[in-house]
Amino acid sequence: MNVPRTRSECEQLDEADPLRQLRDEFVLPDGVVYLDGNSLGALPRRARARVREMVDVEWGQGLIRSWNEAGWFDLPLTLGDRLAPLIGAGSGEVVVCDSTSVNLFKVFTAALGMRPGRKVVVAEAGSFPTDLYVMEGATGLLEGYERRLIGDGQPGLDDVLDDDVAVVVLSHVDYRTGRLHDMAAVTEQVHRHGALVVWDLCHSVGALPVHLEDCAADFAVGCTYKYLNGGPGAPAFAFVATKHQNEARQPLSGWHGHADPFAFVGGYEPAPGIGRFRAGTPQLLSYAPLQASLDVWDRVDLAELRAKSEALTELFIALVDRECAEHGVEVVSPRDARERGSQVALRHADGYPVMQALIERGIIGDFRAPDLLRFGFTPLYVGFTDVWDAVQVLREVLATQAWRDERYQVRAAVT
Numbered sequence: 001m002n003v004p005r006t007r008s009e010c011e012q013l014d015e016a017d018p019l020r021q022l023r024d025e026f027v028l029p030d031g032v033v034y035l036d037g038n039s040l041g042a043l044p045r046r047a048r049a050r051v052r053e054m055v056d057v058e059w060g061q062g063l064i065r066s067w068n069e070a071g072w073f074d075l076p077l078t079l080g081d082r083l084a085p086l087i088g089a090g091s092g093e094v095v096v097c098d099s100t101s102v103n104l105f106k107v108f109t110a111a112l113g114m115r116p117g118r119k120v121v122v123a124e125a126g127s128f129p130t131d132l133y134v135m136e137g138a139t140g141l142l143e144g145y146e147r148r149l150i151g152d153g154q155p156g157l158d159d160v161l162d163d164d165v166a167v168v169v170l171s172h173v174d175y176r177t178g179r180l181h182d183m184a185a186v187t188e189q190v191h192r193h194g195a196l197v198v199w200d201l202c203h204s205v206g207a208l209p210v211h212l213e214d215c216a217a218d219f220a221v222g223c224t225y226k227y228l229n230g231g232p233g234a235p236a237f238a239f240v241a242t243k244h245q246n247e248a249r250q251p252l253s254g255w256h257g258h259a260d261p262f263a264f265v266g267g268y269e270p271a272p273g274i275g276r277f278r279a280g281t282p283q284l285l286s287y288a289p290l291q292a293s294l295d296v297w298d299r300v301d302l303a304e305l306r307a308k309s310e311a312l313t314e315l316f317i318a319l320v321d322r323e324c325a326e327h328g329v330e331v332v333s334p335r336d337a338r339e340r341g342s343q344v345a346l347r348h349a350d351g352y353p354v355m356q357a358l359i360e361r362g363i364i365g366d367f368r369a370p371d372l373l374r375f376g377f378t379p380l381y382v383g384f385t386d387v388w389d390a391v392q393v394l395r396e397v398l399a400t401q402a403w404r405d406e407r408y409q410v411r412a413a414v415t
């Protein structure tokens, strides 16, 4: 790319941006460049009215009637259908409920049950830890499973796949480096060995187009509070390919996943289709902001989203190379945009205090141990000028070593 030499060149890029109007849909505090939408998306303006409506009208006035009249009971499925196009899924393939960790437990265990003779599970050594923890918990309830780790100094996927492998769990986009898997190729590779694959989409949903059906994916999970802007604690989703739905049995067999929940019978019979991946009463209030954020997503062209995301991360990398390389930061994310999600990670030996100094100056990213500065570029509300401003502040913090100040060294619980 032609790397801009001035801020006004970045302003021109913002003016030509087809997604630019969408920024007005979000509440963004003055003086802040928000590059952490990959951890917690910004507040959609219309979410406030929707939350008020759910509380004051549906709960306050509708009371118990709202389970039927406001469509509360079906929300996990109706929102699943609304979310489906964002991940290339069909109608009746997605349910919105619980957390990513809980949904991973459900689909991973269901997948194991579909490959009963096989006793090996495969995970990435660099996975977001909850994925490893949940797999450990699930296989710990069963007998005789072996885990094979791949990546990060371990063997590659090709080296560990054989006819003993039941299930492979992979992050579509790596939460630290932003490295993007080729979902179609990897899914095919796993299927060649007769195994099933679970995709974790936490860092790809809303960051780039995802094509679960076209890739013949089996299962997927993801959260809605990152790039989708569904709000803190927003419900997660689970995808189960139609062809697997009636064979898959998930172990959290609560009443909302029952074929006839209001029959109140003693024995469990799973609902047909994706509904069996529900467990109990959904956290209704947390669905309201997600509904509002999906109204915004209805207006987004995912090809435009991806093009802007690539341009933003490309610009950030180019500016960091030019302005900051001599100050001890190194780009860790793939340099080829086709192999990258919508985030860029930089390595710096004192990453934690550097990030604290940035945050105090209004540039909000985050830190991932041991030494990564992570910046997320949410195409709906981050502009090219924001990228310019962020790199200028980063250069200043590094060049002046402002991060050495004592107050930046104190670790908070959430980094």
Ligand SMILES: *Cc1c(COP(=O)(O)O)cnc(C)c1O
Pocket: 099, 100, 101, 102, 128, 130, 131, 171, 175, 200, 202, 203, 223, 236
């Ligand atoms: C954010 C994230 C999660 C979060 O799981 P929760 O159950 O919502 O806490 C899981 N996996 C990955 C890859 C993530 O990035």
